[in-house]
Amino acid sequence: MRTKVMKVLGSQAFWRGIVAIVVFLVLWEIGSRSKMWMAYEVFSPLREALGAMGFKKNYLPWVGAVPAPSGVVMAWVDVLGHAGYWQSWYMSFLRVIGGFAAAMLIGIPFGLMLAVNRVAHGIGFPTFEVLRPIPPLAWVPASIIFWPTQELAIMFITFLGAFYTIVINVVGGAKSIDVRYFHAAQSMGASRWDIFRRIVLPGTLPSIVVGSAVGMGITWEVVVAAEMISGGGSQMGGSGGGLGFFIWNSYVGGSYEQIVVGMISIGIAGFFSSELLRGFGSLLTPWLKVR
Amino acid sequence: MNDVHAAPATRGKILIDDVVKVYDPGGAAVMAVDHCNLEIEAGEICMIVGPSGCGKTTLLNAIAGFHDITSGRILMDGETLCSAEKPKAAPGPDRIVVFQNGALFPWRTNLENVIFGPVMQGKLTVADARDKGRAMMADAGLAGVEHNFPGEVSSGMRRRVEIVRALMNEPNVLLLDEPYRALDSLTKSVMHESLLEIYYKNRVTIFFITHDLEEAIFLGHRVAIMTTRPCRPKKVLTVDIPHPRDYGVLTSKRFRELIEETSEAVHEEARKAFDAGEKEG
Numbered sequence: 001m002r003t004k005v006m007k008v009l010g011s012q013a014f015w016r017g018i019v020a021i022v023v024f025l026v027l028w029e030i031g032s033r034s035k036m037w038m039a040y041e042v043f044s045p046l047r048e049a050l051g052a053m054g055f056k057k058n059y060l061p062w063v064g065a066v067p068a069p070s071g072v073v074m075a076w077v078d079v080l081g082h083a084g085y086w087q088s089w090y091m092s093f094l095r096v097i098g099g100f101a102a103a104m105l106i107g108i109p110f111g112l113m114l115a116v117n118r119v120a121h122g123i124g125f126p127t128f129e130v131l132r133p134i135p136p137l138a139w140v141p142a143s144i145i146f147w148p149t150q151e152l153a154i155m156f157i158t159f160l161g162a163f164y165t166i167v168i169n170v171v172g173g174a175k176s177i178d179v180r181y182f183h184a185a186q187s188m189g190a191s192r193w194d195i196f197r198r199i200v201l202p203g204t205l206p207s208i209v210v211g212s213a214v215g216m217g218i219t220w221e222v223v224v225a226a227e228m229i230s231g232g233g234s235q236m237g238g239s240g241g242g243l244g245f246f247i248w249n250s251y252v253g254g255s256y257e258q259i260v261v262g263m264i265s266i267g268i269a270g271f272f273s274s275e276l277l278r279g280f281g282s283l284l285t286p287w288l289k290v291r
Numbered sequence: 292m293n294d295v296h297a298a299p300a301t302r303g304k305i306l307i308d309d310v311v312k313v314y315d316p317g318g319a320a321v322m323a324v325d326h327c328n329l330e331i332e333a334g335e336i337c338m339i340v341g342p343s344g345c346g347k348t349t350l351l352n353a354i355a356g357f358h359d360i361t362s363g364r365i366l367m368d369g370e371t372l373c374s375a376e377k378p379k380a381a382p383g384p385d386r387i388v389v390f391q392n393g394a395l396f397p398w399r400t401n402l403e404n405v406i407f408g409p410v411m412q413g414k415l416t417v418a419d420a421r422d423k424g425r426a427m428m429a430d431a432g433l434a435g436v437e438h439n440f441p442g443e444v445s446s447g448m449r450r451r452v453e454i455v456r457a458l459m460n461e462p463n464v465l466l467l468d469e470p471y472r473a474l475d476s477l478t479k480s481v482m483h484e485s486l487l488e489i490y491y492k493n494r495v496t497i498f499f500i501t502h503d504l505e506e507a508i509f510l511g512h513r514v515a516i517m518t519t520r521p522c523r524p525k526k527v528l529t530v531d532i533p534h535p536r537d538y539g540v541l542t543s544k545r546f547r548e549l550i551e552e553t554s555e556a557v558h559e560e561a562r563k564a565f566d567a568g569e570k571e572g
Contacts, residue, residue: 180394183357187382188408188460198407202398287398287440 029070031063038064067257072264075257085246088262092227092242092269095151096219099158103215107163108208111170116200128167136160136222140229154226154242161222162215169214173207174200206288209281216277220270243269300334302368303385303463303496305354307331310363312349323349325521326363333368333463336490336497338511340504340557342564346522347500348391351466354498355388356380367463384408384460389453389467395441401452402428402437408460420459427455431489447478454489464496471506483509484538491535504557508532508549509540516556519564526556 008014030037035058038047051057059065067075079085113120114128136157147153181203185195227244241249243266250258282289312324323346331337341347352358354365359378364371372380387408388394395404405428406420415423428437431451436444441452450470457465471479483506490497501507507514514528532545540546 178394180390180392181396183355183382183388184390184394184396185407185411187355187384187387189384189412190407191411194411199396202396205398285398287442 025069028063028066029068031060032066032068032071034060034064067260071257072260075255076261076264079258079261088241088243088246089265089269092223092244092266095154095158095223095227095242096216096269096273098155099160099223100162100212100216100219102155102159103162103166103219104212107166107211107215108170111167112174112200112204114167115171115174115204116196128164132164132168136218137225137229140226144230150230154223154230157226158219158223161218162212165215165218166208166211169207169211170204173204173211176207177203206285209277209285213274213277213281216273217270220266220273224266298494300463300494300496302333304333304368305329305331305464305496305498306366307350307354308364308366310350310353310365311361312346312353312358313361316361322521324353324360325518325523327523329515329524329527331496331498332512333496334494335513336499336511338507338514339498339500339517340502340507340514341500341517341522342519342561343502344568345517345519345560345564347517348468350522351388351468351498351500353380354464355386355466356382357388384412385462386464386466387457387460387462389450389457389465389470391468391470391472393441393446393449393453393470395449395453395456397440397442400438400440401433401444404441404452405456405459407456412460424455424459427459428452430492431455432485445478447474447482450474450482451485451489454486458489458493458495462495464498467497467499469500469502471501479506480538480541486510487534487536502561504550504554505541508546508553509536514553516553516560519560519567525560526553528553 037043038059047057050061055061056064110124114124115121139157139160140153143153143156144150147156177200181199182195185199190198223242224244224247227242228248243262246265247259247262250256250262307327307329310324310327311322314321314323327350329337339347339350349358353360353373354367356372356379360373360375361378362375364374365380366372367385371377395401396407399407402421402424405424406415406417409415409420409423410417425434425437428434431454433448433451433455436448436452441449444452453470454465471482474482487510497510499507499510504514508528508530511530512534514530515524516526516528517523518525528549530549532540532543532549
């Protein structure tokens with residue numbers, strides 16, 4: 001373990017990454033402070049040039065309008081002490097996990113059924129394929145009407161985000177299992193149930209893992225948007241908004257630093273959920289590691 | 292290598308009687324096998340030589356029960372496997388295929404692969420099957436890789452694991468479909484000796500498809516040279532080099548003579564297949 005850490009610390013790629021991040025942050029800081037340094041006389045040609053292009057004259061376009069990283073860190077430190085911020089994390093996680101778990105529980109058996117049963121495929125697949133192109137966010141209004149609580153409505157949207165991806169991966173994975181495995185198992189006396197349990201299931205597992213990891217990513221994309229559009233479950237007394245609502249609320253309230261805090265928080269949350277899934281997935285498919 | 296353990300096989304005699312296989316009879320009507328007749332004795336190593344795509348695998352699939360035949364019949368020990376009335380044989384542990392690219396289950400360790408057959412058939416408990424599997428793997432020079440996944444061992448070892456997995460079913464017939472095609476020639480020669488060693492300990496009928504004439508003459512009691520699509524024996528050669536054989540055979544005078552006798556027939560069919568392929572492509 002120790003040597004592994006040393007190896008990473010000694011590698012050029014690691015330091016290259018660190019330097020890149022530092023340079024990025026420094027440029028960002030300088031850029032967002034452009035209102036200060038652009039006031040100097042030296043930069044008047046630049047100001048005129050920007051003005052000629054239709055931009056604001058007193059700061060750099062795009063980056064000049066974004067809060068500086070130092071400000072973001074300050075806002076973050078400030079918000080760490082607020083229960084509302086952590087409540088946002090909690091609510092978003094709850095919705096992601098709820099929708100995602102439902103998508104796994106329904107999507108995996110459904111996908112397997114479509115893959116192994118011709119009748120089920122004939123009945124289920126056309127409907128599925130018509131519904132699949134509808135973006136989950138297009139379901140937001142309908143979902144709010146369908147479900148008794150806003151919480152369930154948001155969870156349903158996140159469910160849809162993961163569901164299609166998981167089903168498509170399961171069906172594709174099960175169908176791409178080499179026919180030789182079925183022949184071999186049949187020759188060796190395996191029953192239909194044995195073939196399902198010992199060939200189809202493990203043969204599909206890698207695709208299930210991939211589908212879940214991709215589905216988890218989509219779930220985070222969708223939950224944030226659903227929270228923004230639906231007003232973040234405001235019947236929970238304002239604190240039930242989730243990270244998407246946190247961002248929206250910060251925008252409405254004009255605290256631009258907090259917008260960035262919310263954005264980075266979602267990045268972190270998504271990264272850890274995917275890593276967790278990937279780790280769990282590689283435990284389930286130990287034979288894939290060896291290649 | 293000289294101690295021959297097993298008694299001669301009494302089961303596993305295959306009779307291929309006037310078998311015809313036409314793909315897509317209503318449409319393109321491609322004739323893959325044309326009135327093929329071949330009798331394989333119990334415990335015989337019968338090598339089927341023919342150019343790629345000549346229809347020999349179709350024959351193997353018919354015996355194994357993976358594909359149907361159009362007419363004729365295939366018998367094993369006097370019992371009908373398939374015929375015009377029942378065109379597709381039921382796959383069973385008495386006829387096990389070792390596939391061209393290997394069909395070890397990648398998600399099971401080598402030992403778990405090896406015990407699959409007897410456990411599925413309910414012939415052995417998992418514990419007994421493990422004991423037997425370990426012993427047979429050790430016998431085939433596979434001690435130490437029992438708990439590795441197939442993907443973790445060399446392709447030569449994978450082939451051996453697969454042959455052990457097949458033999459665990461105590462089949463009458465082993466159906467090998469170019470099992471050593473993907474191996475380099477050095478590994479191949481090791482695999483040939485090891486296959487013979489396994490064979491001397493477990494006398495089964497071996498139906499071995501290849502396009503490598505040297506491999507065929509080195510291993511086989513008889514070599515059936517097939518015509519290219521449609522497939523039927525063009526010439527059946529009896530290899531009068533006594534078993535047990537070892538690597539030395541490859542440099543013997545008789546081996547060279549047999550190669551010379553047959554290579555023209557093989558080359559002729561390969562030429563035909565090549566020309567036909569050019570026309571299609």
